[in-house]
Amino acid sequence: MxxxxxxxxxxxxxxxxxxxxxxxxxxxxxSADLEHAAPLPGVGDRIDFxxxxxxxxxxxxxxxxxxxxxxxxxxxxxxxxxxxxNAIITDRAPDEPPRTLRAGLPRVVVAASD
Numbered sequence: 001m002x003x004x005x006x007x008x009x010x011x012x013x014x015x016x017x018x019x020x021x022x023x024x025x026x027x028x029x030x031s032a033d034l035e036h037a038a039p040l041p042g043v044g045d046r047i048d049f050x051x052x053x054x055x056x057x058x059x060x061x062x063x064x065x066x067x068x069x070x071x072x073x074x075x076x077x078x079x080x081x082x083x084x085x086n087a088i089i090t091d092r093a094p095d096e097p098p099r100t101l102r103a104g105l106p107r108v109v110v111a112a113s114d
Contacts, residue, residue, distance in 0.1 A: 020106040022047070024059065033105060040064065041108055059110035067107070071100035 017039040023031040041047060047059045 018106065020108050023107050023109045025062070025109055025111050031107075040106055046113060047108075047110055058113045060113035061108055062111050063109040065107040065109065067104040068101045069104075070098040071102045073100060 017037040019034045019037055020040055021031055021033050023029070041061045041064070043061050043064060045061045047061065049057045049059065051057065
C-alpha cells in the first residue's frame with residue numbers, strides 16, 4: 001500500500017545541502033568540486049580534510065562566495081556574439097535587471113588552521 005512520499009523527518013525530501021567548490025588558500029593552494037550534495041559551511045566553520053595517505057589537515061572557512069549570472073534564456077547563443085564567448089551581449093538597457101538567474105557552485109574559501 002502506497003502511503004505517499006516520505007517526510008523530511010522520515011528521510012525524504014531534497015538532499016540536505018548542495019555541491020560546492022573547496023578553495024584552499026596559501027602556499028600550495030588548490031581547489032576541487034564536491035562530487036555530491038553536502039551542507040554548505042559558513043565563515044568560521046572548521047573543515048577537516050583526510051588525504052589519500054590518511055593524513056588529516058584542518059582548515060577554517062574564511063569566505064563563502066556565491067556567483068550568479070543571467071540565465072541562459074536571457075543570453076544570446078555563443079555563435080551570435082561579436083566578442084569572446086564569455087561576454088554577455090544583450091539588447092537590454094544596462095540598468096535593467098535580469099528576470100531569471102542561474103547560480104554557479106558556491107565557493108568555500110579556507111585557510112590552514114591548527
